Amino acid sequence: MKDIDTLAAVRQPIGVANGLPNAHYTDPNTYARESAAILHGQWAGLAVAAQVPTPGDAVPLTFAGVPLLLLRDRGGVVRVFQNVCRHRGMILVSEPTRIEGAIRCPYHSWCYSTEGRLVATPHVGGPGFNSDARIDKVTLGLIEVPSHIWRDVVFVNIDGTAPPFETVNAAAIARWAEFEEDRAGPLFHDGRSFTFDVACNWKLAVENYCESYHLPWVHPGLNAYSRLEDHYHIEDAGFSGQGTRVYRQLIEGDARFPDFTGLSDAWDTAAEYISLFPNILMGTHRDHAFAIILLPDGPGRTREHVHLYYATPDFDPDLADRNTALWKAVFEEDVFVVEGMQKGRAAPGFDGGRFSPAMDGPTHRFHDWVARCLGA
Structure with a gap:
């Protein structure tokens, strides 16, 4: 509650407003809270589409603690997935690469298409049995993260709760x-x-x-x-x-x-x-x-x-x-x-400092936006 009260001072008119307090730049707990509300909850920039210029190109990235995979699928569509196998949560891709066939988990070789479908589960039903009625491949594809490209920047909304990018x-x-x-x-x-x-x-x-x-x-x-x-x-x-x-x-x-x-x-x-x-x-x-x-x-x-x-x-x-x-x-x-x-x-x-009413309007606008996203 104390932080919300402090953030209320950030949202005041520029001539009397404070800047964001120190904890918002130094404190791990505050960083985690900001990550959830802002970096995961809004449309944040992850990369540029030029990093995956041809179909099959894939780049692993970590954004605000979340392992992600940027790739261009076989049809040329840029997609972002959570970079983990749906089996045991193993990281799928550890360095930039070209996916020639399927995305293969290095742990148990579960394989995914570049569109995210689970396409192979070797020995999942026992030695020599590559399917099991209890394993539904349709529901076990890669977790795709909502994404949007504007001016070549790939934006993601990790928690999937933001309104459409074009609206925001x-x-x-x-x-x-x-x-x-x-x-x-x-x-x-x-x-x-x-x-x-x-x-x-x-x-x-x-x-x-x-x-x-x-x-x-x-x-x-x-x-x-x-x-x-x-x-x-x-x-x-x-x-x-x-x-x-x-x-x-x-x-x-x-x-x-x-x-x-x-x-x-x-x-x-x-x-x-x-x-x-x-x-x-x-x-x-x-x-x-x-x-x-x-x-x-x-x-x-x-x-x-x-x-x-x-x-x-x-x-x-x-x-x-x-x-x-x-x-x-x-x-x-x-x-x-x-x-x-x-x-x-x-x-x-x-205490977060002050703003020049004549010169710091754009900076105050950002502080106000952060405070609003955090519930102030």
Whole structure:
């Protein structure tokens, strides 16, 4: 009850609200509660579809303690299953692989199709008997996790209780409607990605990403041409972030990436960066985009997987290398900030902090969302 009372202070108007208290960044019990209500109970980002490009590709992942299997089935559909055999709960796939035939359990060789059906149970009825009337294969397929793909990100609702993805995220989908494939063309993932292993709670990465207040001090290179005053806040249902009215590629020389098609003039010089709650960070520009998957690893560590996208594969690979290096350098500048805030949560006198009413609206929107999901 005490935590709910404290969270009520988080949900106050921004000028008087507190931030989330320390336990929400450091305490294992609070992390478990958040995992159940937010990471399992909402549409959370798991991976990108580009990680399983061809039928049979499979990647094991652990998300908020749950072993999952991302795969592309024989028909080309991306699916997510709980990565356990229905017999004795053995992990089925332990490393990225190509499923050539069936998914075979390494323990007793029960086998599953890439659509999740239980197709073989060797010796289940005794030596030489591969069936048993008491074992109903129809009801013992792999447990499929509800999933949805938007902008190549694979979202999952582990406990299956969330409303449809399109309903929950209607505002974000509408905001970036110009970039949908039927208008702007597909997102092309060129294989370039990178990962940070960061010593912070996953929420701090969200909080830092969605505001531009820190630009002059943490990102002086970006701020030199896209100044703090060129940015605007984005706050809506289920997401928040920032945009800039001054965008141009920072890569030297005349070479440029092809633009997405069918965009309005507003995107000629604009770019937007949103945190799609709970754990996805996205950026879109007229000529490229990115998605950052935040995979929590307990209350104090996060793995950030960054994937870059373009409108077409027809561009200079050296240009893409330089663009990747540029974004990696920018995101590296944030590491000391989120790790420093994590260390600060060990201070018993810190009460969650305050928000700048003028500058922290997107961050307060995220705190309010978390508190609401936890029942405040």
